Amino acid sequence: KKPEFISISVRDPRILKDDLWHTHVDYEICLDTNSMCFRKKTSCVRRRYSEFVWLRHCLEQNALIILLPKLPPRTFFFSLRNTDQVLQRMRGLQEFLESVVHTPLLLSDSRLHLFLQSDLSITEIEVCALGKTRYTVAEAIHRSSSGCISRLEDKASCDSDCESSSSSGLGLSVDTPVRGSPLPFSERDQPLFS
Numbered sequence: 001k002k003p004e005f006i007s008i009s010v011r012d013p014r015i016l017k018d019d020l021w022h023t024h025v026d027y028e029i030c031l032d033t034n035s036m037c038f039r040k041k042t043s044c045v046r047r048r049y050s051e052f053v054w055l056r057h058c059l060e061q062n063a064l065i066i067l068l069p070k071l072p073p074r075t076f077f078f079s080l081r082n083t084d085q086v087l088q089r090m091r092g093l094q095e096f097l098e099s100v101v102h103t104p105l106l107l108s109d110s111r112l113h114l115f116l117q118s119d120l121s122i123t124e125i126e127v128c129a130l131g132k133t134r135y136t137v138a139e140a141i142h143r144s145s146s147g148c149i150s151r152l153e154d155k156a157s158c159d160s161d162c163e164s165s166s167s168s169g170l171g172l173s174v175d176t177p178v179r180g181s182p183l184p185f186s187e188r189d190q191p192l193f194s
Contacts, residue, residue, distance in 0.1 A: 006033040006101045008116075010094040013086055014046070024048050027090060029097065031116055037107045039141045043117040049074070051115070052093055054122050058111050059100065066106065069099040110137045118144040 012028040026048040033041055052071055060068050072092025079085065097116075100106050114125040118140045127133055128140055135143070 002034060004035050006035050006038070007031070008094065008097045008101055010090045010097065013090065027093060029116060038117065039113065039138055040117050045117065045119060045144070047115065049089070051122055052096065055112065055115050056096070059106055059109060062109050063105050066103060069096050071096050113137065114140060117141045
């Protein structure tokens, strides 16, 4: 039997324009695992820095006895022109997630799984984790990789092979659908707020 592994990477920063005045950066989070704790063995989702802040706050509230790893510091002016700044933030976000997924107590939080393996927004994650949706945590994770993610509430249009609302396996993008269009990574001329 192969030893259990959980591999997680944060990569591919992308600038998204929300409106005329506001932009933000999101990152791709890719998970590859053989752990029984996760519903899907491979997944990729996109999240922005403020969503990581939300996740850390949730985990902190849920696991008071554990000292959680820190996130990279919030930078008022975050510029993609500064490659070192981008790499440092991505490295810090990845180190945070690596520490979290290797802490067994934290793996019981369904919000972590939704964050890592579903396309749900933060608000949708909260509601789903509380059991106030017509779909379970497991269904939300399962459907995020199928063609049914457009609206999880539309259960009639999708088949489900999920048998329970396990506490594992979600993680979708906060900006689903994305309000603005992605800008190429090469457009690095303006500072960004995180």
